[in-house]
Each structure stands twice: as C-alpha cells, then as structure tokens.
Amino acid sequence: MKTKTSDWIPFYTLFKREFLRFFKVPNNTIFPQLITVLFYFLIFGIAIGSRIKEVSGVSYFLFILPGLFVQLLINGSYSNPSGSLYVARNFGNITDILLAPISYIQFTLAYIFAGMLRGFFLGLGTIIIAMLFINVSIHHFWILIIYCLLISFVFACFGILVGLWAETWEQLNIFINFVVTPLTFLGGVFYTLDMVSGTIATITQFNPIFYMINGVRYGMIGVQDGNIYLGLIFLVIIASILFMITYKLIQKGYHLRT
Amino acid sequence: MNSIEIQGLVKKFTIKKKKEEVFAVNNISFNIKKGEIFGFLGPNGAGKTTTINCITQLSNKTSGKILVNGHDVEKQYREARNQIGLSPQDLTFDPYFTILEILVYQGGYFGMLKKQAQKRAEKLLKQFELWEKRKSRIKQLSGGMKRKLSIIKAMMHKPEILILDEPTAALDVDSRYELWEFIKKLNEQGITIILTTHYIEEAEKLADRIAIINKGKIIKLEEKEKIIEDLSQNKITIYLKEDKKLPKEFNQLNYDYKDKKIIIQTPKKDQNKNLRLALKILEEQKIEIENFSVDQDNLENIFRRLIKNENQN
Ligand SMILES: Nc1ncnc2c1ncn2[C@@H]1O[C@H](COP(=O)(O)OP(=O)(O)OP(=O)(O)O)[C@@H](O)[C@H]1O
Ligand SMILES: [Mg+2]
Numbered sequence: 001m002k003t004k005t006s007d008w009i010p011f012y013t014l015f016k017r018e019f020l021r022f023f024k025v026p027n028n029t030i031f032p033q034l035i036t037v038l039f040y041f042l043i044f045g046i047a048i049g050s051r052i053k054e055v056s057g058v059s060y061f062l063f064i065l066p067g068l069f070v071q072l073l074i075n076g077s078y079s080n081p082s083g084s085l086y087v088a089r090n091f092g093n094i095t096d097i098l099l100a101p102i103s104y105i106q107f108t109l110a111y112i113f114a115g116m117l118r119g120f121f122l123g124l125g126t127i128i129i130a131m132l133f134i135n136v137s138i139h140h141f142w143i144l145i146i147y148c149l150l151i152s153f154v155f156a157c158f159g160i161l162v163g164l165w166a167e168t169w170e171q172l173n174i175f176i177n178f179v180v181t182p183l184t185f186l187g188g189v190f191y192t193l194d195m196v197s198g199t200i201a202t203i204t205q206f207n208p209i210f211y212m213i214n215g216v217r218y219g220m221i222g223v224q225d226g227n228i229y230l231g232l233i234f235l236v237i238i239a240s241i242l243f244m245i246t247y248k249l250i251q252k253g254y255h256l257r258t
Numbered sequence: 259m260n261s262i263e264i265q266g267l268v269k270k271f272t273i274k275k276k277k278e279e280v281f282a283v284n285n286i287s288f289n290i291k292k293g294e295i296f297g298f299l300g301p302n303g304a305g306k307t308t309t310i311n312c313i314t315q316l317s318n319k320t321s322g323k324i325l326v327n328g329h330d331v332e333k334q335y336r337e338a339r340n341q342i343g344l345s346p347q348d349l350t351f352d353p354y355f356t357i358l359e360i361l362v363y364q365g366g367y368f369g370m371l372k373k374q375a376q377k378r379a380e381k382l383l384k385q386f387e388l389w390e391k392r393k394s395r396i397k398q399l400s401g402g403m404k405r406k407l408s409i410i411k412a413m414m415h416k417p418e419i420l421i422l423d424e425p426t427a428a429l430d431v432d433s434r435y436e437l438w439e440f441i442k443k444l445n446e447q448g449i450t451i452i453l454t455t456h457y458i459e460e461a462e463k464l465a466d467r468i469a470i471i472n473k474g475k476i477i478k479l480e481e482k483e484k485i486i487e488d489l490s491q492n493k494i495t496i497y498l499k500e501d502k503k504l505p506k507e508f509n510q511l512n513y514d515y516k517d518k519k520i521i522i523q524t525p526k527k528d529q530n531k532n533l534r535l536a537l538k539i540l541e542e543q544k545i546e547i548e549n550f551s552v553d554q555d556n557l558e559n560i561f562r563r564l565i566k567n568e569n570q571n
Contacts, residue, residue, distance in 0.1 A: 009369045009371065010367050010368065010369055012366070013363055013366025016366075017352075092348060092350030093351055095346065095350055096364065097367065098316055099367075100339060101335075101336040252318075257315065
C-alpha cells in the first residue's frame with residue numbers, strides 16, 4: 001500500500017497556486033485596482049481635499065486612506081477565491097483539486113488564506129501609493145492587524161460562497177457590484193457620521209462595512225466614529241458563521257461534485 | 259486481494275427543471291483485482307464514466323459502498339484518493355500555467371516536494387515525447403498531446419491504481435501502440451489498470467477481465483478468454499463444387515445457403531463437432547465440396563450481439 005505523504009504539502013501547493021495565479025494576470029487583478037485608488041487620492045485627497053479643512057483632526061487625505069484601504073482589502077480577498085473557483089469550475093480543472101488527497105478543511109483554508117493574502121497585497125499597495133503624497137504612521141498596530149485579518153477572512157469566505165454558487169459571470173459580480181461597493185461608499189469612506197443626516201446616516205449606522213472601516217481607521221490614524229470592540233465582536237461572529245457554512249458546502253461538494 | 263470493491267452502487271441524477279430522474283448506475287457490484295487490467299466496456303451513456311466518478315469521488319454516489327485498497331471513498335477519502343491516478347474522459351487543465359508547472363503542481367497536490375515532482379515530470383515528459391513542450395501552454399498542444407499529458411498527470415504520484423477513461427481517443431496509430439506497450443509495462447510492475455474504450459480490439463489486446471455495462475447494469479463480467487470462449491459465434495463456410503439442394507439433415511445446423519456457399523454459425527465450443535457433422539452429411543449425400551474455411555469470432559462482434567440482445571429484452 002502507498003505510504004502516507006505529508007499532510008501539508010498538498011495544502012501548501014494549493015495555497016501557492018491560488019496566490020500565484022493572480023500574479024499571472026496582473027492586468028485583471030492588480031493594476032486596475034491600484035490605478036483607481038491613485039485617482040481617488042489625486043481627486044479627493046489632493047484636488048478636493050485641499051479645500052476641506054481637517055476632518056476629525058486629520059487631513060482629508062489621511063481621513064479617506066483607511067476607507068480606500070478597506071475597499072481594496074475587501075476587493076482582493078473576495079475576488080481571489082470567487083474568480084478562481086468560478087473559472088476552475090467552468091474550465092473543469094477544479095477536478096485536479098477534487099481528486100487530490102487534500103482534506104476539506106485544508107481546501108477551504110487554502111482558498112481563504114490566498115484570498116486574504118491578495119487582499120493584504122492590494123491594501124499594502126494602497127498605503128504605498130498614499131505614501132507618495134503624505135506621511136503615514138500607524139496608530140494602533142494590533143487593532144489594525146486584527147481588523148484586517150478578520151475583514152479579509154470574512155470576504156474570502158464570501159468569495160468562496162459566491163464562486164461556488166455562481167453559474168454565470170454576471171452572478172459572480174452581483175455581490176460585489178450591488179452589495180459590497182455601495183455599502184463601502186455608504187460606510188464612511190469619505191465622511192464621518194456627523195457630516196451626514198437622514199437616510200444616509202441611518203444606512204451608515206446599520207452598515208457592517210462602516211464598522212470595519214471605523215476599526216481600521218482607528219488602527220491606522222487613531223480616529224474613531226463608533227465602538228471598536230463592538231465591531232470586533234461582530235466580525236468574529238460573522239467570520240465564524242461564514243467559515244462554518246463555507247466549510248460545510250465544500251465538504252458536501254456543493255456545485256463541485258456532481 | 260482486491261484493489262477496488264464496489265457493492266450495490268447506485269448513482270441517480272435528478273434533473274430539477276424536468277423533474278426527471280436518471281439512474282446512470284443502477285445497483286452494480288463488482289471487484290477489481292489487484293494487479294489486473296480491467297476492461298470496462300459499454301455503449302455511450304451506459305454508465306462507465308459515472309462509475310469511475312463515484313470511485314474517484316468526482317460524483318457523490320446515491321447509495322452503495324466503494325472501497326479503494328480497503329479505504330472507504332467517503333470516510334477515508336484522503337487515503338482512497340492517494341491510491342488513484344485518473345486520466346478523465348473530458349480533458350481539463352489549469353489554464354494559467356505551463357505544461358511543466360501543471361505537472362509540478364499536480365505532484366504537489368499529492369504531497370510531492372517540488373524537486374521530486376520536477377524530476378518525475380521530466381522523466382514522464384521525455385518518455386511521452388513532450389519534453390520539448392514543457393514551456394508551452396495547454397492551448398498550444400494538439401488533441402493527442404493533451405491526452406498524453408493527462409496520462410502523465412495521472413501518473414505523477416505513482417498511483418497503485420490507474421484509471422484511464424478512453425485514453426486512446428484522439429491518439430494516432432503509433433501513439434496508440436506505444437500507449438498499449440506502456441500500459442502493459444506499468445501493469446507488469448504491479449499497477450492495477452482500469453480501462454474504458456470503444457475500441458474493443460484494445461480491450462481484447464490488453465484486458466485480463468472485461469465488464470460490459472449497459473444502461474447502468476453490468477451485463478457480463480468475466481475473464482476475457484472465457485467471454486470469447488463462451489460467446490464466440492464462429493463462422494464455417496463450405497464452398498460446393500455444384501449447386502445442389504441440401505438434405506433436411508442440415509436443419510440441425512444454423513446455416514445459410516446461397517450460390518454454392520454454405521455459411522454455418524456455430525458456438526465456438528461446438529465448432530469442431532458441427533464442422534464434422536456438416537462434412538459427414540455432405541459426404542453421405544455425395545455432394546462434393548470445393549473448399550471450406552472457419553472464421554474466428556472477435557470480441558467486437560460478441561460485444562455488439564450482447565448489447566443488441568440486451569436492448570431487445
Ligand atoms: N451530470 C449529469 N447530470 C445528469 N445526467 C448525467 C450526468 N452525467 C451523466 N449523466 C447521465 O448518466 C448516464 C451515464 O453517463 P456516463 O457518462 O456514465 O456514460 P458512459 O458510459 O461514460 O458513456 P460514454 O461512452 O459516452 O462516455 C447518461 O444517461 C448521462 O446522460
Ligand atoms: Mg464516458
């Protein structure tokens with residue numbers, strides 16, 4: 001009988017494949033996102049920002065940085081698993097993974113971790129671009145890291161779920177275009193709660209992404225607009241629930257095995 | 259010792275829109291012995307690929323039990339998958355990577371270190387004359403090259419069981435012969451091989467045992483020689499010197515008579531008896547013969563008769 005192979009090489013291989021795939025198509029996965037961010041900085045940070053006095057004690061440029069950072073963190077961690085799974089299901093090369101001796105938990109984590117890494121990569125890119133214009137120093141490192149880990153984890157799970165569910169390219173993008181992007185803009189990327197009123201204020205207050213941006217903003221520049229720890233607890237709960245669902249679906253082979 | 263044990267396997271597909279149920283595999287049980295070449299034959303849509311998918315877990319079976327080298331394919335899926343290399347009927351490759359990268363990843367998925375995988379890939383690519391293409395993309399390979407690559411991929415982790423779902427489809431004549439030699443050589447090294455094919459000749463050349471599946475049911479499973487021995491309908495042709503009416507004694511034979519030519523269909527085991535009988539009758543009636551010949555039946559004809567019979571019942 002065949003001898004047992006290392007448990008972790010298959011996992012590591014899949015993780016590496018998932019992460020490296022996105023460097024193979026940078027015109028899809030890296031440059032457009034970073035160029036968009038550059039324009040936000042140029043237009044909102046520099047051109048318009050110079051006419052706005054400080055917001056919550058910091059320059060407007062610095063104020064919008066965490067929100068844009070979160071946007072790319074989400075975009076990266078969501079797009080990596082969703083796009084990859086969707087393509088692999090449609091090309092059929094997902095069978096490579098299904099035939100391999102990879103445990104279902106490793107399967108799930110490899111996709112999540114690779115997504116998180118892509119999110120971090122794009123997030124870091126955002127900060128580096130910002131540093132071309134302003135000084136960025138981190139206010140509360142650990143809060144920032146924990147928030148980033150949880151946010152990217154949550155959206156990597158979403159990415160897997162949509163990547164498994166979607167039957168068309170359109171469906172793949174529904175979630176990001178109709179849920180994530182609007183909620184990010186209504187999550188206080190460009191404003192604080194007291195700058196808005198009425199419907200926008202209400203949506204913002206019940207918007208989970210608002211609390212994510214809020215936490216990251218606190219970690220990055222020390223400015224907060226809501227409770228940091230409440231946000232953390234909420235994120236941990238969401239992350240746990242999403243992980244369980246994702247894992248169960250992969251174990252069942254939902255839209256993977258016929 | 260069995261490599262694969264299948265008990266009461268059922269695979270039902272439900273087509274939601276039409277509320278239709280298809281029993282692609284309908285309660286089959288059989289074992290595949292360690293070290294044999296197992297030919298799995300059947301017409302299109304018979305359930306061959308579905309059975310293979312249940313073994314490799316590309317499909318979730320509806321019910322039944324499958325053991326691979328003693329490991330349950332669901333409860334001990336990692337151990338079970340480690341034993342098997344599959345070259346599937348529908349070829350699929352990772353679109354983002356080169357041939358060599360694909361193989362190194364494949365090795366990695368099965369726990370091989372990068373160095374190990376590279377060495378193994380080099381050896382196999384050279385053996386299949388694809389080494390020159392190692393930096394190519396999948397799109398740049400011909401159909402037959404893709405087929406070979408798929409077999410190399412299945413072989414990367416040195417599986418104990420190799421499943422080849424129509425491996426010679428799209429191969430040119432030389433490549434086909436080479437693949438047959440390769441399969442035989444692997445088998446001599448103790449690797450169990452499961453082979454589906456529509457070239458019955460291929461199964462006749464390679465397989466130790468043959469299973470014939472039709473509409474989700476196994477209708478025959480036997481040693482190849484025994485199937486041929488038992489089910490062969492050989493053809494005896496006797497040429498007469500002159501056109502004469504045949505005596506009624508001939509009616510005990512299954513024959514056809516036209517243009518001085520008698521064609522007798524006979525089960526292989528009764529072939530000699532029937533030939534002697536025919537010659538004896540002719541001699542008694544003083545009917546002179548010019549010549550005679552016996553044509554051996556082949557697996558292809560047997561296969562076709564079996565399926566035809568089965569579909570009439
Ligand atoms: N995913 C699926 N959904 C619905 N029906 C399916 C699915 N896969 C296979 N079938 C049906 O199951 C039956 C068996 O198909 P299968 O692919 O196992 O046949 P096969 O013996 O491999 O045929 P071939 O020689 O053409 O490859 C067919 O009736 C097919 O239509
Ligand atoms: Mg088939």
